[in-house]
Amino acid sequence: MQAGALYRLVRDRFRNAGVADPEPDAKLLVSTLLGIGISDLLLDASREVDAARVREIEEKASLRIGGMPVGRILGEREFYGRRFLLNSATLEPRPDTETLIDAVLRATSPDLPITLWDIGTGSGAIAVTLLAELPRSRAIAIDLSETALACAMENARQHGVADRFHPLCADYLEALDAGDGSGPDWIVSNPPYIRSSVLERLSPEVIDHDPRLALDGGENGLDAYTALIPQSARFLRPDARIALEIGYDQALTVEKQLRQHGLGEIEIIKDLAGKDRVALARKI
Template sequence: MAEARPTLGMLHAEARARLAQAGIEDAALDARLLVEHFTKSSRTDALVRPELEIAAPSVSALDEALARRILGMPVHRIMGQREFYGLTLGLSDETLEPRPDTEILVDLVLGEARQEGGEDRPYRILDLGTGSGAIAIALLSALPSACAIGADISEDALATARRNADMNGVGGRFVGLRSDWFSEIEGRFDFIVSNPPYIREHDWKSLSREVRDFDPRKALVGGVDGLDAYRAIAQGCHGHLATGGRVAVEIGYDQKEAVTRVFKACAFRRATAAKDLAGHNRALIFHAEKTP
């Protein structure tokens, strides 16, 4: 007699128990996400069809995923994707995992775009250190006439960003370009945006293992004081801003004044600041003191 297959309800219960026993902080949420992903089921399925039998390959894949989570791998890295600004973005080894804090930067830029000329204006956007392409793709999804260049030094990241742009229907307006900041950039842009490395060197070891062990270090650490990337951006963007153009950057929670000083030294003035849901300063927009 054939052995009965595990049911969806059984898998949810087992996954929660395994992660909780291993001390995973968000065991219930992580278990649900992993079960849904690897069994291709939904929350509704878990509620109305807990008796649904799951095939052996899915059970095996889930078992391996739970083992990786117990070893510290973030749940979205295991799944290979993450939701950002209502979009699904693929991840790779050399891309940061996009996080809700970065949505604050997208909101800030969209607010400026809508105030300046509306959503249908053909804005040109440059996303420095594009990684998965999260910022550029989110902006393109909301600005149907805009186009964007996503610049990065990592070919792996650029390949991921291009796939994400295609997957989210904006590939025709997105160009991935290998460039060390502005080294290969030509032309002028209405918005130069970036979530640059801003962690201080001495803070690296204090990061959670999910970040320290699985996000690429070069995309996180911004030198001894965390400001190296901001200096590179502030010093290089004057020659690439269109008239009235803006520079928008994500910052660490305590970097508002330090980053403002970096841009002020390069003849920029801070126009707007935005806070995250925890009340921390998270994104800044700057205008050039003089138009190009």
């Protein structure tokens, strides 16, 4: 079978099954399993695919129809133009989180030797991306899960930043010492912020495949911010900054917490859908 026909077959199966994004999912699944870029899939549609590979792709397509996200099927997900490995302990990085990356990069010169701490690093997508975009930076990547940190470290190696990527297994900032004055230039985090009562109403693609630890923000969705913001305020030096991903309806509460702990110049940044997505602040 030719690659173009195989893509159309998978796309049509996804459409008929009611998959939410049949075309991009089919392109990503087929191109990745063929080991080619999406553009090559379309430009070289006459490429012959052997029968064994066709069967493999059809089997993987059945998993997608059964509700497994493409990223979980492939064991990787694209984020900010790079592919990141995933495992059972890591959240799939979403395009919304690229808003946080853009916010930090707009406020940071690539020529400066900055230090950043990524809290709840998961796959390492935020820390690794920032290290790749800011070549003089270094990062401490903190996560409660050793399994997640192993994945993050492998992603750091794959993207050539492992020498500047320092994993630390800890609960938020509790393992660090605030007394030596060596706090970071940035604290960044995409913490869990979904209300516990809402979790079971999430799509099966999310709740059945993303780790609950990375989703559950407690009764009001704010547990992580209540723990992280006061800790961060202790570590941040004057003029250092914090960037937090937030839920669409959490801006006012998170902004209040930031102000209560001595953080100012607060900016709420919207994502491409026009929803509040990132809270940015500076230590006064």
